[in-house]
Amino acid sequence: MPANTDRRRRKYRRQAMLGVVMFALLQLAGTACFGALCLIPDLPRWLMVLFVVLAAACAALILPALVVLKQRFTEIEGGELDAAAEY
Numbered sequence: 857m858p859a860n861t862d863r864r865r866r867k868y869r870r871q872a873m874l875g876v877v878m879f880a881l882l883q884l885a886g887t888a889c890f891g892a893l894c895l896i897p898d899l900p901r902w903l904m905v906l907f908v909v910l911a912a913a914c915a916a917l918i919l920p921a922l923v924v925l926k927q928r929f930t931e932i933e934g935g936e937l938d939a940a941a942e943y
């Protein structure tokens with residue numbers, strides 16, 4: 857049974873990591889797009905400020921995702937999913 861539990865935990869960790877990596881890639885793509893929009897010539901200043909704020913918001917969302925990933929790893933290692941699966 858422990859080998860099966862270890863395999864399941866590795867699978868959960870891999871899935872959690874993949875989810876955060878995909879989220880980060882999408883956020884970075886959004887940041888790059890908003891950053892590229894800032895380079896449009898003769899863009900009104902308010903629109904450029906808006907694009908900079910949106911790019912910063914996309915980039916800033918990566919940090920909370922890393923915190924949540926750490927919490928998820930703690931849950932996986934603590935066996936909370938294994939205990940919940942018994943019910």
